[in-house]
Amino acid sequence: MLQTAVKPHDTRDIPNWRLGHHCGVAGIRAPQAMDVQRPLFYMLFAQQHRGQEACGVAWGDETGLRSDRRLGMVAGAADDWLSGSVSAKAGIGHVRYATQGGGGLANAQPLAVSCSQGRIALAHNGNLSNGAELRARLVADGSIFQTTSDSEIILHRIARSKMRDKESVLREALAGVEGAYSLCLIWDGAMVAVRDPMGFRPLHLAEEGGVSYVASETCALRALGPMDWREIAPGECVIVDDDGTRSFFLDPRPRRARCIFEPIYFARPDSWVFGRSVHASRRALGAALAAADTITPDVVVPVPDSGTLAAMGYAEVSGRPFAFGLTRNHYAGRSFILPTKGERELAVRMKLHAVEDVVAGKSVVIVDDSLVRGTTSGIIVRLLREAGAREVHLRLSSPELKWPCYYGIDIPTRDELISNRLDADGIAAHIGADSVRFLTVDGMRQALGAESGEFCSACFDGNYPCPVRHAGDAP
Ligand code: SF4
Structure with a gap:
């Protein structure tokens, strides 16, 4: 297939x-x-x-x-x-x-x-x-x-x-x-x-x-x-x-039809892709997310490392302090087999740790670049609550991921993508967050200067720029 x-x-x-x-x-x-x-x-x-x-x-x-x-x-x-x-x-x-x-x-x-x-x-x-x-x-x-x-x-x-x-x-x-x-x-x-x-x-x-x-x-x-x-x-x-x-x-x-996911997630932050700094693009995405938000958190925390630059942009526009409320163990490998839910949770806990004195008693916005299945996000919310966070709000610097990619990115099937089963409030309830909000497709395009229609954003909006053949779940 x-x-x-x-x-x-x-x-x-x-x-x-x-x-x-x-x-x-x-x-x-x-x-x-x-x-x-x-x-x-x-x-x-x-x-x-x-x-x-x-x-x-x-x-x-x-x-x-x-x-x-x-x-x-x-x-x-x-x-x-x-x-x-x-x-x-x-x-x-x-x-x-x-x-x-x-x-x-x-x-x-x-x-x-x-x-x-x-x-x-x-x-x-x-x-x-x-x-x-x-x-x-x-x-x-x-x-x-x-x-x-x-x-x-x-x-x-x-x-x-x-x-x-x-x-x-x-x-x-x-x-x-x-x-x-x-x-x-x-x-x-x-x-x-x-x-x-x-x-x-x-x-x-x-x-x-x-x-x-x-x-x-x-x-x-x-x-x-x-x-x-x-x-x-x-x-x-x-x-x-x-x-x-x-x-x-x-x-x-x-x-x-340049891949809009390159600046959002794939490319290295010090690269330029499609004529624009990836670092600047990610900060702009976070800034757009904050500009459309209605809450006033005590602290803005990135999911390391994927959400760091967007969280910086969010903090700049919201005027709220940025802090590393999650630390990442860079020595946690990805080669072990984890057959049970409990072991998977343990492995996330080996990789990510909440910093109590950053989050305890506070309303926390955590920022990541995208939401795929929601599994890891749910564990992160639990980590922050265990560390004493009073409120946990998840913010994503891209829109809901709903469609697979046929042009070289490994995105799960539609059934596996959580945004095809639940809306933002449903996801919040599912992962135990106080709220979840995504950047809109228009907000993403504006932040990246991608309004001109020269970008592919099919995994977000289902508009595939060239025909997808033999693809059962394409629109
Ligand atoms: S479908 Fe998504 S990941 Fe694939 S090329 Fe288009 S924007 Fe990039």
Whole structure:
């Protein structure tokens, strides 16, 4: 099923389970061979928040292509990728969260092939909304797939092209491919970066000292030192090779649908996505939440770390004091199996702790970025009440999450999303809070400067910007 978000581990049993990140890509192309693994390591390390299940790098030039893919996090590859033993003109890398196609090493990226179009390695961020249909057509036509990831569909379409130059091949291969794809490829020694015409996922390009870099997020580019960057535009393809850098557009009239959840939750706060600081975006969301609120709390407390910046914005506009009334144990892992409700609650208690002298006897507003199932929020409310909070009001810096994502974010089914079963007052009663309030869709759009209709907000409003096929619970 296209919409099935397959996870390598059943994270539904893991407390504090949140929305799954998607993936992150990185790329580098130098005029002469150099150690490309080291900068790739740092760029992937900076984007670890975008995927923790697997990581990989590929490197090469006109004469060869090699790759190293691993399960687990980037730090586990430090001994090899920082050893300085690799020299190549081009390299790409990937961190993976298994939104589509499941986990396992077979689906780790970059995918590397040798085909009629040459030696190609591909790293992909996003999901194809017509991937199931495209795959079925390719299989019926004789294609043999090595992975269950829809990224391989793009490789097959490139390999089957009869065109001879890269621009023509890409135009042909990507025509009819729908959904989200921010791609970074090595192609016979060239680095190629492609962003889908709707621009769902971010992709950035930088050049420093004659070397070109590509990354999903600007934090990855800045990890290498100060450098100027630009957003790769929706529908833009950039090719960097020995002849320099050139770009062209897949679609002269792209219809933009940038993922509004990137600034709300997914991107790192020190990144810029879609031309705006993530830090500033989250503060603006919290400010909008406070501007529409009617209560006067004694203290504004973030759910760490996801609600911190929105809580700061809320406190600034409300004029109420901001304080860390919850602390987070950063050493609490997410790898243990928790079959019972009691154990899940215990695990949240291991991870989050209420600070009594901040909340005791007080009316507390707790701020988080979004509400998924409500399970963790209920435990947080109990923690605060046990610490002596007089009132607990939950505020969310995004609207009610009601629809799944088909473009690369792991959102549960509609039945599992609490906002499809209960309204705000019902949720408050369910989790034991005095009140629950969400930012409205209009408030979210205004706070993010997203009124122009260039953003996807389908998980909030059900308005999917491109067709969702074989998706049982789409509107
Ligand atoms: S449905 Fe939601 S998470 Fe998915 S691309 Fe659209 S805004 Fe982003």
